[in-house]
Amino acid sequence: TVLVLGSYNQDHAWSADDLPAPGATRLGSYTSGPGGKGFNQAVAAARAGARTGFVTALGEDAAAATARALAAADGIVLHAEVHGSLPSGTAGIFVDAAGRNVIVVAPGANAALTPGFVAALDPAFAGADVFLAQLEVSPEAVHEGLRRARAANALAILNPAPANAFTTEALLRQADVLTPNETEFAALLQRHRGLACDADTLAAQDDAALHALCRELAPWATVVVTLGASGVFVSHPGEALRGDATGAYRLRPEAVHAVDTTGAGDAFSGALAAALAAGADAAFADAVRFANRFAALSTERRGAALAMPRRAEVEERFGP
Ligand code: ADP
Numbered sequence: 001t002v003l004v005l006g007s008y009n010q011d012h013a014w015s016a017d018d019l020p021a022p023g024a025t026r027l028g029s030y031t032s033g034p035g036g037k038g039f040n041q042a043v044a045a046a047r048a049g050a051r052t053g054f055v056t057a058l059g060e061d062a063a064a065a066t067a068r069a070l071a072a073a074d075g076i077v078l079h080a081e082v083h084g085s086l087p088s089g090t091a092g093i094f095v096d097a098a099g100r101n102v103i104v105v106a107p108g109a110n111a112a113l114t115p116g117f118v119a120a121l122d123p124a125f126a127g128a129d130v131f132l133a134q135l136e137v138s139p140e141a142v143h144e145g146l147r148r149a150r151a152a153n154a155l156a157i158l159n160p161a162p163a164n165a166f167t168t169e170a171l172l173r174q175a176d177v178l179t180p181n182e183t184e185f186a187a188l189l190q191r192h193r194g195l196a197c198d199a200d201t202l203a204a205q206d207d208a209a210l211h212a213l214c215r216e217l218a219p220w221a222t223v224v225v226t227l228g229a230s231g232v233f234v235s236h237p238g239e240a241l242r243g244d245a246t247g248a249y250r251l252r253p254e255a256v257h258a259v260d261t262t263g264a265g266d267a268f269s270g271a272l273a274a275a276l277a278a279g280a281d282a283a284f285a286d287a288v289r290f291a292n293r294f295a296a297l298s299t300e301r302r303g304a305a306l307a308m309p310r311r312a313e314v315e316e317r318f319g320p
Contacts, residue, residue: 006038044270135165263304
């Protein structure tokens with residue numbers, strides 16, 4: 001079982017030929033759909049084949065009803081803290097013909113998820129093999145979740161996204177596995193180790209240099225850096241996780257026809273969690289290989305949560 005803790009957002013997306021300047025109006029088209037890193041990752045884990053629970057906070061509004069219906073449709077067990085005085089999380093997204101966007105996120109209920117609600121979910125934690133969180137809900141709730149997961153002997157994965165969200169050293173230390181993309185990795189190195197670097201600098205590093213940076217950031221953790229269209233880099237601590245060889249390695253990206261990489265990172269973390277939960281004997285490298293395939297396939301469809309593929313589709317495309 002995978003237990004995901006994180007955000008639900010209702011995304012509202014408007015497309016127009018060009019983005020209006022302040023004070024201006026444009027005619028365009030509109031779609032709405034589910035989003036939020038937490039929900040995207042829960043859907044990914046469920047479709048990757050794991051029994052999945054999702055801990056989140058919702059308002060009492062239409063978006064909350066949508067969240068409940070969509071979770072049920074993917075067989076996800078929802079543990080929602082209801083905040084009647086707050087709206088569910090929303091994102092307003094404006095996209096121009098060139099694909100450039102401007103986004104405003106209103107966290108709403110997500111920011112109010114309490115550690116007390118998380119602490120009361122003992123049975124859910126007791127049944128979890130893998131716990132997975134991101135940084136779009138209150139940091140206190142994330143910290144409580146990671147702490148409970150470790151106490152319950154679940155593997156604790158932190159996807160430290162979005163970049164520059166509030167983190168503390170104590171929070172990072174609760175994670176067995178970190179899954180930043182290059183931007184998030186650079187932000188963590190800056191914030192926690194005072195190392196000035198950016199995503200482009202990281203992309204130019206060889207494996208030995210990346211491994212050293214991963215060890216410097218989180219010597220206790222396995223660090224999995226997603227490299228977008230360049231694949232993924234894995235760095236293990238000295239102490240082997242699940243009998244893997246210690247050290248570092250890189251996986252090439254799968255060849256796909258990417259049309260929309262929104263949510264690729266969410267697909268990766270959700271699928272990794274599911275693969276690791278599938279068997280305590282499963283080698284970490286096999287789980288990473290599956291997540292690399294799953295995330296690649298997710299880029300062939302538009303959207304985030306609803307664009308997640310299913311395990312059978314991944315196996316049909318790339319083999320078992
Ligand atoms: P994020 O969505 O957080 O920016 P990335 O862009 O690093 O995350 O993508 C996450 C993962 O998705 C990558 O590590 C890779 O496995 C897969 N992926 C993303 N873009 C592509 C692509 N163009 N081709 C193949 N795989 C991709």
